[in-house]
Amino acid sequence: MKKIVFFQLLFSTLFFDSFLGFQGLSLYPVFICSIILYIFNKNVNFNSYDYNSIIIVTGSLITSLFYLNYKFGFDLNLFKAYITAIIGIFVFYTSYSSYLKCGKQYILNTVNYVIFINVFVLFFQYFLWHVFNTDLNFGKLLLGFGHRATGFNLSYRPTGFFDEPGIYGVFIYSLFIIKYLLIGKLERCDFLIIGSILLTNSVYSFLLIFSFFTWLFIFKFKSKYKKKAQLLFVILVLVGLALIFPRIINVFDGNDYSTLTKVILLKNYIYDSCGYYIYGTGLLPSLYWPDFSFQAMGDMTFLLSTIIIYGIPLGIIILVSILLLISNRLNMYTLLIITPLLKLTMFNWVFFWMYILLVKVTLYFLESKNED
Numbered sequence: 001m002k003k004i005v006f007f008q009l010l011f012s013t014l015f016f017d018s019f020l021g022f023q024g025l026s027l028y029p030v031f032i033c034s035i036i037l038y039i040f041n042k043n044v045n046f047n048s049y050d051y052n053s054i055i056i057v058t059g060s061l062i063t064s065l066f067y068l069n070y071k072f073g074f075d076l077n078l079f080k081a082y083i084t085a086i087i088g089i090f091v092f093y094t095s096y097s098s099y100l101k102c103g104k105q106y107i108l109n110t111v112n113y114v115i116f117i118n119v120f121v122l123f124f125q126y127f128l129w130h131v132f133n134t135d136l137n138f139g140k141l142l143l144g145f146g147h148r149a150t151g152f153n154l155s156y157r158p159t160g161f162f163d164e165p166g167i168y169g170v171f172i173y174s175l176f177i178i179k180y181l182l183i184g185k186l187e188r189c190d191f192l193i194i195g196s197i198l199l200t201n202s203v204y205s206f207l208l209i210f211s212f213f214t215w216l217f218i219f220k221f222k223s224k225y226k227k228k229a230q231l232l233f234v235i236l237v238l239v240g241l242a243l244i245f246p247r248i249i250n251v252f253d254g255n256d257y258s259t260l261t262k263v264i265l266l267k268n269y270i271y272d273s274c275g276y277y278i279y280g281t282g283l284l285p286s287l288y289w290p291d292f293s294f295q296a297m298g299d300m301t302f303l304l305s306t307i308i309i310y311g312i313p314l315g316i317i318i319l320v321s322i323l324l325l326i327s328n329r330l331n332m333y334t335l336l337i338i339t340p341l342l343k344l345t346m347f348n349w350v351f352f353w354m355y356i357l358l359v360k361v362t363l364y365f366l367e368s369k370n371e372d
Helices: 002-012 024-040 048-072 080-102 104-132 165-183 190-199 203-219 223-252 257-271 292-296 301-326 332-337 350-371
Strands: none
Touching (some): 002 024, 002 080, 002 350, 024 080, 048 080, 048 301, 080 104, 080 350, 104 350, 165 190, 165 203, 165 332, 165 350, 203 332, 257 292, 301 350
């Protein structure tokens, strides 16, 4: 059973387009692993908050799907993203007890191994490009569209196993947060992980690292470490700004395509006559997008993306349910846990549910330790 847990977590990070389609190499193995885990361990250790949250989120997704079919007519293409999201909920539901049974140390070791594999691949990819001018493109190797490793200024931005540098940043940052919470301190190797995230030259990656160190300063650093920590923080900020400075200039000049799509989507949402603010845009496939700005639906932070996709009424219900599913206690760890949700926003990404699973398991271990 423990090996299944390792492979499930590892495959959840193989997030790229391949011969199995978008995230197929991640979704299908993770789904199969969850079935195997449930066969070996049918006990489900949830409380009433958890059950209610799972039911409410699932019901909200089905409601949103029904609305889209009412609006556009019956089309199987509309079902794909919702089915994937419900598979993610199933993965969370069926795997939770097995992760608890593995114990804290095994989960920590598994997270460490998965992080190591991903960080090694990213640095190796970066080395191959700059030394041999060779692009290690896993997507193309496995008959997919390939990754988007070229920045707006034609610079090379490594992606690891992922389709985009920013996705590497948020996935590995999420695992890094789990690792930090399980250990309770920073280790030397963590700075390699942080370095790999910054190496993607993604604005979101920089914001995630910034949010982590901000949390660390507020809640963790004691007075005797503060000067060293502040110096390190300033260095990281300067390095981060140097990496993304050309991108910032582009944003202020109005030439940044990513920012432009977000602005137009917000304008469409606020000033539309289609009732988006009530019903949401839905998890629309690209062939139903009214304009190019809809590609930014999942890139607006967890709060905004959920409201935009599902509308204000359903969106608020879903947000509250997910937060209750993570924890019904608000504390300093909750604030750190939600930082990956700056970028990790889409329910139809199976890794979203793997992260919620890891968070819930980690909080259980932390609370059990405190009770002991």
